[in-house]
Amino acid sequence: MSSLYSRSKDLSSRSRKSLSDSPPSSPSYSTKTFRQDRASRSDSSGVESPSDRLSARTSTYTRRENRLASLSKTEDDSASKDYKKLYEDALTENEKLKSRLEDGKQELTKIRSQLDRVTQRQDRISERSTVFESEKRVYVIII
Structure with missing residues (x-):
């Protein structure tokens, strides 16, 4: 009991270092590169001209339209080929x-015929045993 008490006492006496005790951290690498990228995108005054924004939007729009058009053409071509291939598959x-179904049916027929033969054989054996028992009784009565 005393060992448990001393251990819990040791654990409670430990203290954690708070965030305010740690020295201030420097900006991360990703924050620095983000700031550099932003600064390099803008011109020396830090402001983009309206014509630059318009041309950027237009080129972005054109690239997007071209990409979507090429995707739809590819989908149309591949869709018709895919349906044909899927149908053949x-x-x-x-x-x-x-x-496989036909093979299963043939196997089932074969097994049923074997079962019928075994059942008939069992019936014959049981008939023979009953006849044998009756003959045995008759023989015992005669003697």
């Missing part, structure tokens, strides 16, 4: 499944 898979 589905037909192939369908044929494989049909053949």
Whole structure:
């Protein structure tokens, strides 16, 4: 009991260092590069001209439109090819499944016929045993 008390006492006596005790940190690398990028984008006065903004918007808009147009063309071409390929794949898979189903049906028929033969054999054996028992009784009665 005393060992538990002394250990908990040790833990409670420890203190944490608060954030105010630590020295002030310097700006991170990402903050510095962000500021440098912002400064390099603007001209020496720090203000962009309206014509620069307009040309930037226009070029951005044009690039976006071109990108979307090329994507839609690619999608149209690939979509028709994909549907044809998907259809062919589905037909192939369908044929494989049909053949597996047919194999399963044949195996089921084979197993049923084996089961019928075994059942008939068991019936014959049970009939023979009953006939044998009755003959045995008759023989015992005669003797």
